Amino acid sequence: MTDINIFDRHSWGVIREARNITYRELGEACGVHMKSVTKWFYGERQPGLAHQILLAKALRIDLTKALANVSDPDTRAVIRYALNND
Structure with a gap:
């Protein structure tokens, strides 16, 4: 299976700052330490x-934007379902 990427660290970083969401809050939402989140946003690591999906939910990323780089319809459906259901 190829890696699927809906995470755009630059755009999502701007949204994080605009909404005043801390790395700690994102870490809590994702169940990881805030250091992991900072590595994602600084490009040192790529979140799975x-x-x-958890980051998109926590940042309230628009579904259309989150799926912009995903072309496979089945994958889009799975991500859409995950983003719309808790």
């Missing part, structure tokens, strides 16, 4: 798809 499950964490990308």
